[in-house]
Amino acid sequence: MRFNDTLSEIICQDLEMNIVPALMGEPGIGKSSWVEALAYSMNTKAFVLPCNQLADKADLTGARLVPTDAGSYKQVFYPHHVIQDCIDYAEANPREWPILFLDEINRTTSDVTSGALTLVTLRRMGHVELPKNVRIIVAGNDKGNVTTLDEASLSRFSIYRVEPEAATFMGIIGDELNPWVKKVLTQFPALVFQKAISGVVAADGPDDDDDATTSSFAELFDSGEEMNQLTTPRTIDNLSRWLNRADRAQLSRYLAMPATIGDRETTVLNEVVESHVGNTTFAVQVVSVIAEDLASGTGQAATNQVVVPKPNCYVDLKAAQSVTDLAALIADLTDSDKSGSLLYALKEHEDNTRLIEQLAQATQQIESAHTRTLFEMVSAQQADMPNVEAFLNGGTPLADALKPLLSAFL
Numbered sequence: 001m002r003f004n005d006t007l008s009e010i011i012c013q014d015l016e017m018n019i020v021p022a023l024m025g026e027p028g029i030g031k032s033s034w035v036e037a038l039a040y041s042m043n044t045k046a047f048v049l050p051c052n053q054l055a056d057k058a059d060l061t062g063a064r065l066v067p068t069d070a071g072s073y074k075q076v077f078y079p080h081h082v083i084q085d086c087i088d089y090a091e092a093n094p095r096e097w098p099i100l101f102l103d104e105i106n107r108t109t110s111d112v113t114s115g116a117l118t119l120v121t122l123r124r125m126g127h128v129e130l131p132k133n134v135r136i137i138v139a140g141n142d143k144g145n146v147t148t149l150d151e152a153s154l155s156r157f158s159i160y161r162v163e164p165e166a167a168t169f170m171g172i173i174g175d176e177l178n179p180w181v182k183k184v185l186t187q188f189p190a191l192v193f194q195k196a197i198s199g200v201v202a203a204d205g206p207d208d209d210d211d212a213t214t215s216s217f218a219e220l221f222d223s224g225e226e227m228n229q230l231t232t233p234r235t236i237d238n239l240s241r242w243l244n245r246a247d248r249a250q251l252s253r254y255l256a257m258p259a260t261i262g263d264r265e266t267t268v269l270n271e272v273v274e275s276h277v278g279n280t281t282f283a284v285q286v287v288s289v290i291a292e293d294l295a296s297g298t299g300q301a302a303t304n305q306v307v308v309p310k311p312n313c314y315v316d317l318k319a320a321q322s323v324t325d326l327a328a329l330i331a332d333l334t335d336s337d338k339s340g341s342l343l344y345a346l347k348e349h350e351d352n353t354r355l356i357e358q359l360a361q362a363t364q365q366i367e368s369a370h371t372r373t374l375f376e377m378v379s380a381q382q383a384d385m386p387n388v389e390a391f392l393n394g395g396t397p398l399a400d401a402l403k404p405l406l407s408a409f410l
Contacts, residue, residue, distance in 0.1 A: 022157035030233035043309035052104035229278035239276035
């Protein structure tokens with residue numbers, strides 16, 4: 001399945017039922033970024049633990065023998081700090097479903113994979129239990145140099161074979177995506193994942209691509225073969241950030257400078273682009289778009305749909321029958337719940353005046369991530385303006401603090 005709204009909807013239903021989704025696919029296709037964006041859309045956080053960075057099971061479980069007062073020893077668990085951070089956040093925000101994301105679960109030692117599977121099954125590390133509101137997602141690679149999971153292990157998950165989708169990737173990156181890169185992905189969305197046109201591709205595992213030979217990184221180092229880059233969401237993001245940093249004069253200069261890549265005569269700009277995303281059709285299209293734009297002297301601009309998360313508590317707030325009931329519900333919310341609910345109330349195209357008034361009075365400040373989303377939403381004219389005006393005219397300290405900044409976009 002592709003990373004899109006349909007997959008998000010399906011995965012959210014799994015999480016609601018406390019089923020553990022397993023996202024299996026090629027490396028670098030944006031699994032971690034997608035899970036973090038999914039968590040934000042659910043008004044919570046994702047805690048990402050790259051299992052392939054753990055040397056052994058003890059790095060995951062933190063199991064240590066400690067002396068007792070009786071002179072003996074006992075085993076005590078100090079879970080990896082990412083797991084502990086997730087536990088602490090879940091306990092502080094009981095209405096949210098924070099996500100513990102175990103990435104690269106099968107691209108590590110069998111010992112670490114076994115420990116991760118135990119966490120999924122028992123929801124505990126020794127005496128340390130996961131809070132009931134913690135949700136788990138795992139991800140891995142379904143081919144190459146990976147730890148094989150048996151049928152009993154696989155039965156613990158709902159397994160999704162995932163592929164990148166250009167529209168989802170562009171939505172995650174948002175306004176930070178370079179306009180030239182966005183233009184190519186908009187016109188040719190299938191180019192979001194490609195392997196090199198020729199040569200050896202640095203990818204862990206076999207592939208059916210007739211135009212390229214794949215090999216593991218270990219094999220490449222041993223064989224002395226040339227390693228060629230791939231076009232993936234990860235490498236596209238790297239290229240986008242590099243292009244955002246470069247100025248037009250610099251790019252014009254690189255476009256005019258000859259270069260040689262193997263037996264090909266090309267330009268320095270081609271070489272730079274290929275160093276980030278490989279010798280692929282995507283690279284060819286990006287260089288073409290840049291050259292055309294530099295020649296014309298025009299730029300690119302685009303507006304993305306702003307993702308505004310909907311808190312789990314929002315339905316209950318909307319269902320409150322009276323101001324008294326509403327105030328009582330709000331008084332029991334965490335700061336994150338209040339901030340997220342106010343943000344969503346400003347976005348929703350319904351008359352939320354009563355809800356906004358109560359939330360604005362009870363909210364001391366909007367969370368930093370919500371503040372960024374608020375300004376993106378208002379500047380892109382995607383907020384409900386009557387709701388925004390009701391908030392700004394409410395006379396609360398929070399509204400008065402934000403009014404000078406938001407007024408510039410109204």
